[in-house]
Amino acid sequence: xxxxxxxNSMESNEEEPVHxxxxxxxxxGTDYIHWYRQLPSQGPEYVIHxxxxxxxxxxxxxxxxxxxxxxxLILHRATLRDAAVYYCILRGSSGNTPLVFGKxxxxxxxx
Amino acid sequence: xxxxxQSPRHKVTETGTPVTLRxxxxxxxxxxxxxxxxxxxxxxxxxxSYGVKDTDKGEVSDGYSVSRSKTEDFLLTLESATSxxxxxxxxxxxxxxxTEAFFGQGTRLTVV
Numbered sequence: 001x002x003x004x005x006x007x008n009s010m011e012s013n014e015e016e017p018v019h020x021x022x023x024x025x026x027x028x029g030t031d032y033i034h035w036y037r038q039l040p041s042q043g044p045e046y047v048i049h050x051x052x053x054x055x056x057x058x059x060x061x062x063x064x065x066x067x068x069x070x071x072x073l074i075l076h077r078a079t080l081r082d083a084a085v086y087y088c089i090l091r092g093s094s095g096n097t098p099l100v101f102g103k104x105x106x107x108x109x110x111x
Numbered sequence: 112x113x114x115x116x117q118s119p120r121h122k123v124t125e126t127g128t129p130v131t132l133r134x135x136x137x138x139x140x141x142x143x144x145x146x147x148x149x150x151x152x153x154x155x156x157x158x159x160s161y162g163v164k165d166t167d168k169g170e171v172s173d174g175y176s177v178s179r180s181k182t183e184d185f186l187l188t189l190e191s192a193t194s195x196x197x198x199x200x201x202x203x204x205x206x207x208x209x210t211e212a213f214f215g216q217g218t219r220l221t222v223v
Contacts, residue, residue: 032209034211036212042216042217043201043203043214043215043216043217044154044201044203044212044214045213045214046211046212046213049209049211085153087153087154093209095141095142095161096142096161096167098142098144098156098159098169099144099156099203099205099212100156100170101146101153101154101155101156102153103152103153104153
């Protein structure tokens with residue numbers, strides 16, 4: 001599986017935007033970029049995913065570099081509820097390919 | 112929550128005993144997964160399934176077996192539990208080929 005590199009931890013002030021980076025220099029052309037987050041004492045939850053173009057949904061935006069070797073998850077206004085571990089995952093397009101998690105970035109949000 | 116139920120939610124068992132964890136889904140999705148999570152580690156894939164009786168090993172499959180005899184249930188068995196298998200176990204389902212996965216609430220297993 002292609003690997004991703006994320007900072008171990010980041011901190012943000014409440015109601016400010018947060019940019020969570022992910023490097024994936026060995027990404028292949030058919031790998032999708034997925035983001036999940038895990039709130040304390042809960043299972044992971046899906047945030048967003050994309051292939052080449054930037055993506056937006058109600059939770060976040062995903063900005064993908066033109067060469068696809070990096071991406072950034074953008075939370076537009078961080079809330080205390082956004083404090084979680086955020087995982088950037090590459091997943092091939094084959095149906096049988098599972099999600100393989102790394103260690104993620106622990107985001108702290110300060111009131 | 113995509114209709115995923117893990118049972119039991121908590122279990123304490125003795126070393127050497129067999130343990131089976133159940134993941135049940137109500138929506139007939141094809142792909143199901145078992146992960147474990149330990150302090151200092153992210154989620155690690157144990158086994159996964161892409162259909163009834165179609166399963167494959169993940170990165171930490173030693174000491175675990177799985178079965179999927181019907182679409183809705185994916186069972187994880189520890190044939191002879193060891194203290195190193197004390198962990199939180201998460202089940203997940205995936206709706207389609209390039210769609211999101213949904214995770215259960217987890218089962219906290221303690222092997223004493």
